[in-house]
Amino acid sequence: MAAEQSEKKPTSWLRFSSPRNFYPLAGKMIPWFMGLAIVLVLAGLYMTFFVVPPDYQQGNSYRIMYIHVPAAWMSMLIYLLMAFYAGLYFVLNVKLADMMAGSLAITGAIFTFIALWTGAMWGKPTWGTWWVWDARLTSELLLLFLYLGYISLRAAIDDPNRAAKASGLLALVGVVNVPIIYFSVKWWNTLHQGASITTNKTSMATEMFITLMIMVFAFWMYTIAVVLMRVRNEIIERERDTNWLVEELGKEK
């Protein structure tokens, strides 16, 4: 056992790519990230409702931006991250990378949905309509479809190895297509309708910027915590026949 441990040392950065080593590590990390997420969300929401002043044009309705903007950013970032892990899976052939990709997809889809939903709630009082076929809205909607396709493909294939490879390939195809889709939609939008609403580029007040950043970090922490939880569940499901997991779960009780 001791010899085995010392052999692993040189490749220490790959050490946690094994579910056996990753599972307890993730367990230790989750409370920290979750705690940070809760503290930051509470702080951010307090700033949102009580500290930042109302917008001189949009009044109070703009406050939903502190949820909407981080959610929209995260939705796009998570797709890239997911494709990165899918690529990592093909290069290193470690199951954990695939589990990360699969777990990220669900959080990404949820954030995409939240971004669309809060965007609609902001659009009604500001633009007077729930939805416009604006380039950004349309590409966000298509991003949601890409996530849903990825999640459905994973869910439809029972064999975890095949599911990992097939969905990984789809994520890579998707990430190649994302810029093409984005620029096509942008071009389509400028061709079809001249009267699309443009957000005016006024500089943001410092406290608004700080609030936004707090919320962004809160969303990051939440994503990390939730993804780690989901990966742990996935490990339990896949490794349920192994001895180390039984021991590990026994320790937790």
Place this chain on the structure above:
Amino acid sequence: MFSVINLMVRRDILLAMRRPQDVMTSLFFFIIVVSLFPLGVSPEMEILRTIGPGVIWVAALLATMLSLGRLFSADHQDGTLEQMILSPQPLALMVLSKCVAHWLLTGIPLVILTPLLGLLLGLAGDEIQTLTLTLLLGTPVLILIGSIGAALTLGVRGGGVLLSLLILPLFVPVLIFGTGAVSSMNAGMGVEAHFSLLGAFLVLSLLLTPWASAAALKISME
């Protein structure tokens, strides 16, 4: 290399000719979907003319997507696909040949029917011409992109619906520039940009998708 393509394309066309109803179904689907729009939206020729290019494009896109389920399934069922993977010829080349054959069988008939359906929707002569050319450039892209989805969903339960979920978002750029050409022409802005972009999509997908589909086929056949 060309002898392989030639052989594969001929084989697929011969097989399809023995069972022509498979090819006809997606054609009839195309015609029926287009003729539902006057019933569903309005028989007003002015409205139909405005939405016409989009309707024909979306119908062609759906017809192509429905036909994609057949791209590999027959070869998968009778074991030919395994032999193809085992053969010394590169699998990507065979995928490409299958896509070419599929386009000749389902893409070209759609393009040929387009002027007729354009007349039904009251499109003018030059509009029909542009629309037909965009479909000529666009349908092979749809088939090439779709082949990835078809390969990934091979033998997966609920494959047909899943296939549409996977590839329809990827069809969006082709649809945008396909229909965009007609409206751009009507706005007096010229169509070269749209045709160039569709051509670029075609070249890119010819280069990249056969490899992706071949990889997907290998994953599905493991």
